Amino acid sequence: MSRRNLLFLTMLSAVLAGGTIIGASTHGAAQRRATPTRAPIPNDAPPRPENATACNYQDPIDYLVRENFVVKWRQSPEEQAERRARHEKAIRWRTEQFGYFEGFGQASWNASTPSDNATRAEFMGLPVRLNSKILPALACVEEQIRAECGERYRPGRLSGLRTRNTYHNGEVSNHVYGIAIDIDPNLNTCCMCVAQWGDHPLCQREVESIYERMAMPSCWVHVFERFGFYWLGRDALQDTMHFEFLGDPSHILKTQGVPPHMRRE
Numbered sequence: 144m145s146r147r148n149l150l151f152l153t154m155l156s157a158v159l160a161g162g163t164i165i166g167a168s169t170h171g172a173a174q175r176r177a178t179p180t181r182a183p184i185p186n187d188a189p190p191r192p193e194n195a196t197a198c199n200y201q202d203p204i205d206y207l208v209r210e211n212f213v214v215k216w217r218q219s220p221e222e223q224a225e226r227r228a229r230h231e232k233a234i235r236w237r238t239e240q241f242g243y244f245e246g247f248g249q250a251s252w253n254a255s256t257p258s259d260n261a262t263r264a265e266f267m268g269l270p271v272r273l274n275s276k277i278l279p280a281l282a283c284v285e286e287q288i289r290a291e292c293g294e295r296y297r298p299g300r301l302s303g304l305r306t307r308n309t310y311h312n313g314e315v316s317n318h319v320y321g322i323a324i325d326i327d328p329n330l331n332t333c334c335m336c337v338a339q340w341g342d343h344p345l346c347q348r349e350v351e352s353i354y355e356r357m358a359m360p361s362c363w364v365h366v367f368e369r370f371g372f373y374w375l376g377r378d379a380l381q382d383t384m385h386f387e388f389l390g391d392p393s394h395i396l397k398t399q400g401v402p403p404h405m406r407r408e
């Protein structure tokens with residue numbers, strides 16, 4: 144193994160151990176290969192089939208989607224102010240629903256922490272710690288994946304709740320609320336997360352679709368997305384391993400009715 148490969152593997156292990164790290168050090172940039180180009184994201188979700196599960200289909204709530212609140216330098220001051228307000232609203236929603244995480248929002252919004260509300264669950268036969276409120280949605284995702292996507296992909300590792308925030312830019316990761324799940328972080332890339340990830344062979348290769356940069360089948364993405372999970376592969380980070388529940392947890396089950404943000408009067 145060359146020194147460069149060794150360096151790459153060491154850095155990759157650090158990324159895998161710590162998850163998404165934004166604004167990480169650019170140390171070693173001189174040895175780095177080209178920054179990966181963004182992979183095109185196909186608009187290929189098939190029509191939603193008849194829903195035989197116990198859960199409602201639901202879309203993510205708009206202001207919870209990262210792309211809708213991240214502030215970018217080229218935006219006007221008005222746009223930036225609007226986005227900051229949306230971000231505050233998203234932090235308040237997550238705190239009230241899932242628990243208070245120190246440093247984000249106010250402790251008075253929720254007396255419990257995300258760790259208090261987390262449960263050890265199982266997804267596709269693997270253990271994962273997540274907020275108990277979202278588990279019914281995940282169970283419906285599993286049921287539908289098994290019915291629709293076949294057995295050709297079996298994940299080997301999951302990552303759920305974290306007690307440390309891995310964003311370094313004032314944002315808070317949905318992992319700290321226990322509402323995000325990473326699937327096979329070593330196989331499903333995040334080419335724009337940190338420079339080190341960008342050196343991964345799958346990130347370096349020009350591709351026609353983001354699906355070529357991951358091991359998980361696109362069928363999994365389509366199923367997760369029907370049940371209120373947002374796939375961070377769509378985000379500027381292109382984090383293909385990561386799904387986060389951005390729906391309304393009080394309307395996951397059909398017995399709870401269609402979520403208000405999905406109602407058409």
Ligand SMILES: [Zn+2]
Nearest residue numbers: 323324325385
């Ligand atoms: Zn993640």
